[in-house]
Amino acid sequence: MADPKGFMTTPRREWPRRPIEERVRDWREVYVPGGLPPIIAKQADRCMNCGVPFCHQACPLGNLIPDWNDLVSREDWRAASDRLHATNNFPEFTGRLCPAPCEAGCVLAINQPAVTIKNVECAIADRAWEEGFVPPQPPEWLSGRSVAVIGSGPTGLAAAQQLTRAGHTVVVYERDDRLGGLMRYGIPEFKMEKHHLERRLEQMRAEGTKFRTSVVVGQDVGAAELRTRHDAVVIATGATAWRELPVPGRELSGIHQAMEYLPAANRVCEGDFEDSPLSAAGRHVVIIGGGDTGADCLGTAIRQGAASVTQLDIYPQPGTERDEETEPWPTYPKVYRLSPAHEEAGALRMAPAADADARLFAASTFRFTGDAEGRVREVHLMEVDAQRRPLPGTERALRADLVLLALGFSGPSQEDGLIAQLGLELTPRGTLARDRSFATNVPGVFAAGDAARGQSLIVWAIAEGRAVAAAVDHYLTGAPSRLPSPIGPDDRPLRV
Ligand SMILES: Cc1cc2nc3c(=O)[nH]c(=O)nc-3n(C[C@H](O)[C@H](O)[C@H](O)COP(=O)(O)OP(=O)(O)OC[C@H]3O[C@@H](n4cnc5c(N)ncnc54)[C@H](O)[C@@H]3O)c2cc1C
Numbered sequence: 001m002a003d004p005k006g007f008m009t010t011p012r013r014e015w016p017r018r019p020i021e022e023r024v025r026d027w028r029e030v031y032v033p034g035g036l037p038p039i040i041a042k043q044a045d046r047c048m049n050c051g052v053p054f055c056h057q058a059c060p061l062g063n064l065i066p067d068w069n070d071l072v073s074r075e076d077w078r079a080a081s082d083r084l085h086a087t088n089n090f091p092e093f094t095g096r097l098c099p100a101p102c103e104a105g106c107v108l109a110i111n112q113p114a115v116t117i118k119n120v121e122c123a124i125a126d127r128a129w130e131e132g133f134v135p136p137q138p139p140e141w142l143s144g145r146s147v148a149v150i151g152s153g154p155t156g157l158a159a160a161q162q163l164t165r166a167g168h169t170v171v172v173y174e175r176d177d178r179l180g181g182l183m184r185y186g187i188p189e190f191k192m193e194k195h196h197l198e199r200r201l202e203q204m205r206a207e208g209t210k211f212r213t214s215v216v217v218g219q220d221v222g223a224a225e226l227r228t229r230h231d232a233v234v235i236a237t238g239a240t241a242w243r244e245l246p247v248p249g250r251e252l253s254g255i256h257q258a259m260e261y262l263p264a265a266n267r268v269c270e271g272d273f274e275d276s277p278l279s280a281a282g283r284h285v286v287i288i289g290g291g292d293t294g295a296d297c298l299g300t301a302i303r304q305g306a307a308s309v310t311q312l313d314i315y316p317q318p319g320t321e322r323d324e325e326t327e328p329w330p331t332y333p334k335v336y337r338l339s340p341a342h343e344e345a346g347a348l349r350m351a352p353a354a355d356a357d358a359r360l361f362a363a364s365t366f367r368f369t370g371d372a373e374g375r376v377r378e379v380h381l382m383e384v385d386a387q388r389r390p391l392p393g394t395e396r397a398l399r400a401d402l403v404l405l406a407l408g409f410s411g412p413s414q415e416d417g418l419i420a421q422l423g424l425e426l427t428p429r430g431t432l433a434r435d436r437s438f439a440t441n442v443p444g445v446f447a448a449g450d451a452a453r454g455q456s457l458i459v460w461a462i463a464e465g466r467a468v469a470a471a472v473d474h475y476l477t478g479a480p481s482r483l484p485s486p487i488g489p490d491d492r493p494l495r496v
């Protein structure tokens with residue numbers, strides 16, 4: 001740290017966001033372009049370079065955070081990029097999208113606002129690309145072994161990059177027409193512009209990773225056949241089986257899953273359609289589900305020109321301070337957070353019937369009603385207590401002509417036949433079962449990411465990809481792998 005008193009003299013400042021009126025009229029990222037470099041060295045200087053850096057413990061990638069904070073405060077960007085990429089294949093993704101458990105675990109956060117670790121990460125990653133610090137790293141020799149990676153989300157991409165760089169011939173099979181998994185068709189452009197993804201994919205192609213899009217493994221190519229074609233298979237197919245809301249009226253038209261709605265909007269940004277076939281323009285929208293997927297639907301509906309948008313969360317509104325009993329530092333607490341989409345919804349008064357940020361908390365939907373043509377017209381809800389028991393006398397109805405279900409995902413999809421064809425065992429939760437070395441019950445077949453862990457985060461997906469790559473490398477070579485393995489299959493976020 002260039003200034004040992006930085007944490008006492010410099011207040012926390014985050015990457016400024018563009019004015020709301022401006023940013024909801026386009027799909028660009030919400031942050032002020034060029035707003036980070038002028039402030040970031042001083043922000044990195046707030047790091048205390050702790051003897052026991054809890055930020056590092058809180059990150060599943062084991063990011064070397066105090067090291068790169070120090071290097072940024074001294075403006076040594078090349079060394080900062082080397083340290084950052086030593087533990088993270090895709091810091092430009094996590095620097096934009098991660099909820100930053102590292103900041104919840106920052107020692108400064110005990111009695112002050114945490115170091116802006118995520119912003120520092122993003123600044124390094126962007127600078128690294130601008131300055132050409134991240135050229136492709138093709139392997140110096142080839143092992144003669146081949147690996148099929150099924151799924152091109154952050155897990156599959158991280159696994160593929162690690163294994164390619166280790167000298168194995170890697171083919172990534174993806175059922176969609178474009179690569180990236182949920183980062184491509186789930187996460188909206190205003191959270192991460194897709195050119196960041198394209199740039200990484202270009203680097204991976206130059207390193208030798210091969211990609212096959214529009215191939216559904218299990219249908220277009222048999223899973224067992226793929227097993228015989230390759231020396232090992234990594235299943236990184238995500239947890240795409242969405243949860244349903246089986247209440248009366250669910251069959252009405254105008255009620256869609258978030259992952260039907262968001263991909264259509266993302267395809268407009270990709271240039272596939274002029275307008276989304278599922279647009280919220282001029283419609284009264286109700287989003288059911290209080291998580292990040294719901295917030296992505298909210299920001300998307302605002303940009304499409306919805307007449308109103310309300311988001312329902314079955315949980316009570318969390319407090320603004322962490323509960324020291326149940327979620328003490330350095331765990332990641334459930335506190336009230338205002339995402340950019342909620343900030344926009346509040347400022348634009350998008351939900352007259354809801355709280356200031358368009359959310360109704362402790363709200364449970366028990367019925368939909370529609371018109372004579374079978375189109376949804378109202379969402380009926382009740383308040384619930386902390387145990388989710390409905391409170392009598394609290395029934396109300398919200399006007400709705402578009403309802404979006406954002407209730408989470410239960411595990412990997414079974415519709416493609418992949419799991420049955422290989423005879424893979426599942427856990428009682430419906431995720432892919434695996435042993436301590438990420439191996440499934442079928443020899444040579446490994447499982448990683450949301451498909452095995454359950455619905456999680458990009459930072460965990462990258463950690464899974466790196467760890468499964470080390471396990472596959474060991475399996476293929478029969479020798480201890482030199483690839484890093486940041487997590488075990490049963491590791492979980494810090495808890496009490
Ligand atoms: C709307 C939304 C927003 C999110 N926002 C964030 C966020 O801001 N920050 C964050 O950290 N996390 C976020 N997440 C979670 C994060 O995106 C996931 O945890 C992460 O993408 C999981 O990575 P994965 O590679 O395991 O799976 P996925 O990203 O789901 O990728 C799996 C891939 O496998 C492909 N596939 C599946 N079956 C087959 C088959 N049979 N053949 C070929 N290909 C197949 C799929 O098409 C997909 O491309 C979000 C999730 C959603 C749904």
Ligand code: SF4
Pocket residue numbers: 046047048049050053054055056065066069105106107108115117
């Ligand atoms: S815990 Fe916070 S202050 Fe300490 S090293 Fe990590 S980022 Fe710096």
